[in-house]
Amino acid sequence: MAPLIHCTDLAKVYRKGAVAVHALSGVSFTIEAGEMVAIMGPSGAGKSTLMHILGCLDSPTSGRFSLDGEEVAHKSDAELAIIRNAKIGFTFQSFHLLPRTTALENVLLPLAYSNPYPADAEARAAAALEAVGLGERASHTPAELSGGEQQRVAIARALVTDPQILLADEPTGNLDSVAGNEVLAIFQRLNAEGRTCIIVTHDAETARWTRRLIRLKDGRIVSDEPVLENDRLYAKVPAEDPEAPCTPAPS
Amino acid sequence: MHAGTLVREVRRGLVLAPRNTACMLVGIVIGIAAVTTIVAMGQGARSKVLDRMKRFGFGPNVIYIGAGGGRRFRARPRKTTTLTFDDVQGLWDLPNVRLVAPYQRERRIRLIARRQNVVTRVEGVTPLWLITRGWKMAQGRFLTNEDLRARRKVVVLGTTPARKLFGATDPLGKLVRIKNVPFRVVGLFEEHGVSEGGYDPDDRSMVPLTTSASVLLHRTHLDSIRLLIDDVTRQAETVAAVRMLLRSNHALAEAVDDDFRIVTPEALLRWITESGRTLTIMLVLIATVALLVSGVVIANIMLVAVQERRSEIGLKRSLGATRRNIMAQFLAEAGVVGLLGGLGGCALGYGVAHLVAAFMGYPPLLSLKVVAVALAFAVTTGIVAGMHPARVAARLDPVEALR
Numbered sequence: 001m002a003p004l005i006h007c008t009d010l011a012k013v014y015r016k017g018a019v020a021v022h023a024l025s026g027v028s029f030t031i032e033a034g035e036m037v038a039i040m041g042p043s044g045a046g047k048s049t050l051m052h053i054l055g056c057l058d059s060p061t062s063g064r065f066s067l068d069g070e071e072v073a074h075k076s077d078a079e080l081a082i083i084r085n086a087k088i089g090f091t092f093q094s095f096h097l098l099p100r101t102t103a104l105e106n107v108l109l110p111l112a113y114s115n116p117y118p119a120d121a122e123a124r125a126a127a128a129l130e131a132v133g134l135g136e137r138a139s140h141t142p143a144e145l146s147g148g149e150q151q152r153v154a155i156a157r158a159l160v161t162d163p164q165i166l167l168a169d170e171p172t173g174n175l176d177s178v179a180g181n182e183v184l185a186i187f188q189r190l191n192a193e194g195r196t197c198i199i200v201t202h203d204a205e206t207a208r209w210t211r212r213l214i215r216l217k218d219g220r221i222v223s224d225e226p227v228l229e230n231d232r233l234y235a236k237v238p239a240e241d242p243e244a245p246c247t248p249a250p251s
Numbered sequence: 252m253h254a255g256t257l258v259r260e261v262r263r264g265l266v267l268a269p270r271n272t273a274c275m276l277v278g279i280v281i282g283i284a285a286v287t288t289i290v291a292m293g294q295g296a297r298s299k300v301l302d303r304m305k306r307f308g309f310g311p312n313v314i315y316i317g318a319g320g321g322r323r324f325r326a327r328p329r330k331t332t333t334l335t336f337d338d339v340q341g342l343w344d345l346p347n348v349r350l351v352a353p354y355q356r357e358r359r360i361r362l363i364a365r366r367q368n369v370v371t372r373v374e375g376v377t378p379l380w381l382i383t384r385g386w387k388m389a390q391g392r393f394l395t396n397e398d399l400r401a402r403r404k405v406v407v408l409g410t411t412p413a414r415k416l417f418g419a420t421d422p423l424g425k426l427v428r429i430k431n432v433p434f435r436v437v438g439l440f441e442e443h444g445v446s447e448g449g450y451d452p453d454d455r456s457m458v459p460l461t462t463s464a465s466v467l468l469h470r471t472h473l474d475s476i477r478l479l480i481d482d483v484t485r486q487a488e489t490v491a492a493v494r495m496l497l498r499s500n501h502a503l504a505e506a507v508d509d510d511f512r513i514v515t516p517e518a519l520l521r522w523i524t525e526s527g528r529t530l531t532i533m534l535v536l537i538a539t540v541a542l543l544v545s546g547v548v549i550a551n552i553m554l555v556a557v558q559e560r561r562s563e564i565g566l567k568r569s570l571g572a573t574r575r576n577i578m579a580q581f582l583a584e585a586g587v588v589g590l591l592g593g594l595g596g597c598a599l600g601y602g603v604a605h606l607v608a609a610f611m612g613y614p615p616l617l618s619l620k621v622v623a624v625a626l627a628f629a630v631t632t633g634i635v636a637g638m639h640p641a642r643v644a645a646r647l648d649p650v651e652a653l654r
Contacts, residue, residue: 052650055569057568057569057649057650057653058649058650077573077574078573078574078575081568081571081572081573081574081576082571082573084568084569084570084571085570085571085572086571090569090570092566092653094562096562096563096565096566096653098263098563098566099267100263100266100267101263105259108256109256109567109570110570110571111253111256112252112253112255112256112257112260113252113253113567113570113571113572113573113576114253114571117253121253157570161571
């Protein structure tokens with residue numbers, strides 16, 4: 001079977017007037033289904049650009065990128081939208097929840113762009129909220145939720161279309177460490193359930209929650225190695241707190 | 252895109268920036284209100300005119316002569332006493348005139364029965380009145396030549412005063428006092444019902460013209476004369492002959508205006524269509540300017556809103572919304588603004604028309620057709636205005652928009 005993500009020699013060049021900025025150059029890697037990967041690097045290293053390409057929000061200037069066995073590097077805008085809707089679940093640093101809209105309605109939003117609209121949309125949204133431990137807060141608006149809860153709603157929104165890949169851009173960037181760890185624990189559990197997770201971060205602590213770390217610098221991959229402490233971190237999931245929304249997944 | 256979500260998102264988009272929405276609405280509301288006011292007034296006026304024509308029994312063979320100068324069939328500027336029985340005599344002798352029906356009236360006179368009293372119109376007419384108007388009797392008889400000759404104190408009632416005076420009991424043969432003179436009720440008209448202009452044709456009582464002139468109104472001048480002619484094709488020459496006769500009877504010098512008005516159905520219809528045309532031109536002008544202005548306002552506000560909502564657009568794109576989905580949402584918002592503005596405009600316009608009507612004396616009319624057209628214009632304005640902002644929103648690069 002083809003790997004879930006296969007990139008060959010990806011490059012992205014932005015033109016700013018006469019100056020060409022090489023955001024990515026010669027990036028090649030493969031991610032198999034079920035992996036949990038961190039993409040890390042200082043700002044300007046090209047990790048956002050890479051995430052946008054992996055998330056089908058942007059196309060590479062050159063190179064090949066196949067997703068789930070399908071070449072997507074040069075697909076049309078409308079085709080990419082369909083792929084994003086079906087195969088990718090995004091979460092962002094600033095959550096991007098619709099204000100004055102209940103958690104449930106926020107989670108429902110991606111399904112509105114699915115064709116056909118699923119008959120059990122509400123049930124799926126409710127289940128997604130349940131999966132992040134917010135079943136009770138479905139009717140709350142973002143203003144009534146803590147930062148951690150907002151990010152969990154965003155994860156539920158990413159999950160609701162049952163995508164193959166969860167793409168998280170600095171998911172803990174706006175959270176304190178407790179809430180951040182909760183969010184990372186959710187990603188870990190979802191990964192343990194088989195979901196491929198890719199977390200883009202500049203923070204080494206966050207990266208350590210994953211199993212594989214790809215480091216970028218100046219648009220190139222400088223290292224790609226397994227995260228060794230990972231097993232220890234699994235045990236660090238807040239087991240001392242019985243109320244914690246996530247229980248450590250058995251490895 | 253799922254329709255329910257579209258509805259919810261449009262509502263959210265409009266509620267989230269109430270000031271923007273209000274600004275956009277104001278333009279459309281004012282534009283549509285201006286148009287609906289004019290239409291409602293115009294239709295009210297028109298229906299009043301048609302109403303009058305109907306109530307006057309204005310067939311093509313009718314020539315109406317009103318006392319007092321002035322334009323066409325409008326209320327005369329001052330009381331005129333020059334239209335008299337002599338004119339009636341002269342008119343009978345003109346060629347092509349089949350019959351002449353003189354008429355005088357006083358608008359508000361109190362009628363008293365034994366227990367009840369009512370204020371109604373008292374009219375002095377000849378037996379020919381019934382022929383010129385084609386009315387029928389429900390009970391009893393109409394006035395006769397005998398009544399006229401003997402100046403009998405008999406009265407024929409419309410259903411409105413009859414009901415107030417006598418209730419369910421039979422009014423025939425009963426006595427009614429008019430200006431302290433007892434009149435015997437000899438007939439009851441068929442009921443016609445209140446017209447849509449609010450005019451009640453049944454609110455009247457009729458006595459012989461000779462009686463009204465000598466006993467009730469104490470005057471021999473008339474308020475109007477109605478002619479029926481034999482040959483409709485010769486109407487113009489008959490009108491000219493009538494005019495000549497009256498001018499010479501009234502000894503009007505060459506430069507002096509008529510002290511009477513001759514109204515024919517043709518003239519009336521011409522007047523209606525003419526004023527209809529100027530009204531339409533004015534309307535189209537006002538509508539165009541108003542909607543153009545509100546369209547520009549909407550386009551500008553939405554363009555700013557698109558910039559303010561970049562992250563929302565970026566998010567939706569990342570969740571799988573296509574450019575078309577984004578475009579649809581903004582177009583729908585613009586369309587809904589148009590629809591709401593149109594509804595508000597119709598309501599406001601109708602209200603203003605009522606206010607104006609209070610001074611003008613006829614009720615405004617707003618037909619469903621007009622409302623539908625106004626709404627269609629409003630929605631179209633919204634959507635056309637929203638086209639450019641929606642395209643800008645759809646073309647936003649999702650990566651840029653998410654930043």
